[in-house]
Amino acid sequence: MVITVPATSANLGPGFDTLGLALNLRNEIEIKPSNITSIEIYGENAEYLRSLKRNFFVEIFSDIYKNLTGKEDKFSFKFNNKIPLSRGLxxxxxxxxxxxxxxxxxxxxxxxxxxIINLALNYEPHPDNITPATLGGFCVAKLKKNRVYFLKKFIPTNLRAIVVIPNKPVSTAKSRNSLKSHYPLKDVVTNISSTAMITAAFFSEKFDILKYIVEDKIHQENRMKLMPELFRVREIALREGALMSTLSGSGSTFFNLAYKDDAYNIYSALKDNFKDFNVKILYFDNVGVKVYN
Incomplete structure (x- = not known):
């Protein structure tokens, strides 16, 4: 069996723990029955992952497989990772x-x-990433009483993502610690209205409005201060025609949305200005996790 799963970009500015979408940057795992458990890891951060005493995927897989079957069968696992660690993807x-x-x-x-989405809550309490990873597309998700309520929208093929992946990670825990514990009412209202407008823009496919209404007062600015270069990334992307430019998850990656005809100019400008960062043009993924038997 081969299973593939997409990278995701969450929050999308003001949609804190609520909005997310899937990118066609996929991890691939091949699993076969075996006499012994064996693990091979290739691709992004492979050397680091090989050095760990525990493999998170294998632990989750084994626990759930045993719960479902009552068996402790052995498997070989071969990982080909494309999604970098601790980069907000x-x-x-x-x-x-x-x-x-x-x-x-x-x-x-x-x-x-x-x-799958609701079981994933046992390991990841924020639905903004697990929902698009499972379903693909643009997703709005709400967690209530340990259940995820969600809506999905197909992302049109005339759009592209331009992602800027810095050469150093940002810890999600450290990033969350940079947030305030209290916010003025006007800032909360700004985020509510911006999140509602972004959702409406995606579902109605009126993407031109995004450049005017994407505004966050809750988390982005403080998180970006952990890597000040990101302010310049946003400035250049918007100047070159990006429809929106937001921190991806908790960072350090920056996500930019553009029409496909504008994507290369944005990519070139960002690549010229951030030679030490990894800049990619990506298609969107509308399928989510996929299995090939």
């Missing part, structure tokens, strides 16, 4: 979603994707 959510899905597939137990 949903690497943890990708592992969780893929591991749960793989366990159900290998156990041959029927499931629906909303089941």
């Amino acid at each position: 949903g690497s943890s959510s990708a592992v969780i979603v893929a591991a749960i899905t793989a366990a159900y597939e290998m156990a041959q137990v029927p499931y629906k994707k909303d089941k």
